[in-house]
Each structure stands twice: as structure tokens, then as C-alpha cells.
Amino acid sequence: GEDVExxxxxxxxxxxxxxxxxxxxxxxxTYLYWYKQEPGAGLQLLTYIFSNMDMKQDQRLxxxxxxxxxxxxxxxxxxQTGDSAIYFCAETHHSGGYQKVTFGTGTKLQVIP
Amino acid sequence: xxxxxxxPRHKVTxxxxxxxxxxxxxxxxxxxxxxxxxxxHGLRLIHYSYGVKDTDKxxxxxxxxxxxxxxxxxxxxxxxxxSSQTSVYFxxxxxxxxxTQYFGPGTRxxxx
Numbered sequence: 001g002e003d004v005e006x007x008x009x010x011x012x013x014x015x016x017x018x019x020x021x022x023x024x025x026x027x028x029x030t031y032l033y034w035y036k037q038e039p040g041a042g043l044q045l046l047t048y049i050f051s052n053m054d055m056k057q058d059q060r061l062x063x064x065x066x067x068x069x070x071x072x073x074x075x076x077x078x079x080q081t082g083d084s085a086i087y088f089c090a091e092t093h094h095s096g097g098y099q100k101v102t103f104g105t106g107t108k109l110q111v112i113p
Numbered sequence: 114x115x116x117x118x119x120x121p122r123h124k125v126t127x128x129x130x131x132x133x134x135x136x137x138x139x140x141x142x143x144x145x146x147x148x149x150x151x152x153x154h155g156l157r158l159i160h161y162s163y164g165v166k167d168t169d170k171x172x173x174x175x176x177x178x179x180x181x182x183x184x185x186x187x188x189x190x191x192x193x194x195x196s197s198q199t200s201v202y203f204x205x206x207x208x209x210x211x212x213t214q215y216f217g218p219g220t221r222x223x224x225x
Contacts, residue, residue, distance in 0.1 A: 004155075031212050042203055042216040043156075088155065092212070099144070099207060101214060103155040 006089055006104040013112050018076040020107045022089030025070060029091040032065060034074045037086045037106070084111045116140055117217035119204050125223045132191040134220050136204030144207035145187040146214065147179060149200040156203065162187055194224045
């Protein structure tokens with residue numbers, strides 16, 4: 001079945017860049033997403049990339065997709081304390097008539113002032 | 114943001130009691146989903162709906178049932194709650210283009 005894997009924890013200093021990595025197994029993925037979850041809150045969509053793209057940039061966020069290696073990364077430039085959260089990678093494809101989304105277990109980003 | 118609200122936001126109940134969680138959306142999205150979030154498991158799909166009265170099972174549906182009598186409401190029922198159902202439950206909808214899910218704020222359920 002489909003699987004999405006992420007490292008559990010990342011610690012960076014304020015002002016540095018953060019890179020959160022994700023690998024997935026489903027070669028029929030159509031979209032890949034990054035969600036942010038702050039404590040006690042739901043998941044907030046940060047950005048997504050269509051599977052035929054290899055890069056997408058949105059202000060401080062850069063998403064890189066290596067479809068051959070099934071590797072997705074999220075780079076946050078100039079990381080701020082407000083970026084501290086759990087980041088979920090997710091992939092989606094159509095299965096059995098509905099859009100199936102598979103989430104990774106989340107990477108907890110700690111930003112040290 | 115799909116205007117998704119969940120109620121209640123927190124609930125503590127006892128083993129064996131029935132519990133119903135409500136998800137309400139204001140965007141008229143056709144697809145709605147219920148997930149549970151547990152440490153080390155990410156989000157796992159419980160049930161989903163693809164229209165009024167049209168629902169289907171996800172990967173962890175045992176012990177749960179759902180109903181969708183109106184487009185805007187999707188109810189999740191635990192017929193007889195167990196401690197293994199202690200979790201945070203998230204509702205989501207799928208936007209009209211069919212490519213992005215939006216999530217509600219979650220319901221923290223504790224079964225004692």
C-alpha cells in the first residue's frame with residue numbers, strides 16, 4: 001500500500017534555513033502537500049506541488065520534488081520562532097472513486113531563538 | 114479555509130457510552146472526511162462521504178459509523194466508546210477543484 005515517511009524531529013536556530021524531508025512510495029501520486037499543525041490546532045495547508053513539477057517557491061517556502069526518487073522536501077528560509085510546529089507531508093491520488101490522501105507521521109520543527 | 118467547524122472541541126466520556134461528533138461546513142463541498150490523529154501514526158482515514166447519504170469506509174472504520182443527511186453536516190458516531198478510541202478527530206472537506214483538503218480545528222476525545 002501507499003506509505004509516506006518523514007523524520008520525527010528537526011531543530012534549527014532562528015534565522016537559519018530548515019529543510020524537512022519526505023519520501024513516498026506511490027508512483028501514481030497526483031499532488032503532494034505540506035501541512036503545518038500548531039499545538040492544539042488543525043492542519044493548515046502550507047503549499048502543494050503537482051506531480052509533474054519539480055520545484056515551487058512561495059515567499060520563504062521552497063518545495064522540491066524528485067519524482068524519480070519519490071522524495072519531497074520543504075525548505076523554510078530565515079526560520080522564525082513562529083515556524084515551530086509539526087509539518088506533515090501528504091500525497092494524494094484517486095482510488096476507488098475518491099481522492100485518497102496518505103499522510104506522513106509529521107516532523108516536529110523546533111526553532112531555537 | 115472551508116469554514117469548517119467541529120463540535121464539541123473537547124469531550125471526556127466513559128467506556129461503553131455512545132458518542133457523536135459533528136462536523137459542519139459552509140462551502141457546499143461535496144466530499145467530507147473523518148480522520149483520527151495519534152502519535153506515531155499521522156492521520157488515518159475513518160470514513161468519508163461523497164454526497165448526501167453516500168458514505169464509505171476508510172482504513173480504520175471498525176467501531177465507527179457516520180451519517181450525512183445534509184451537505185453541510187457530517188456526523189461521526191462511536192456506538193460504544195473504548196479506550197483505544199481516545200484520540201484527536203479531524204474533519205476535512207475537499208475543495209470544488211478536487212485537489213485540496215481543508216481541515217477543521219479538531220475534537221479531542223478521551224475515553225476513560
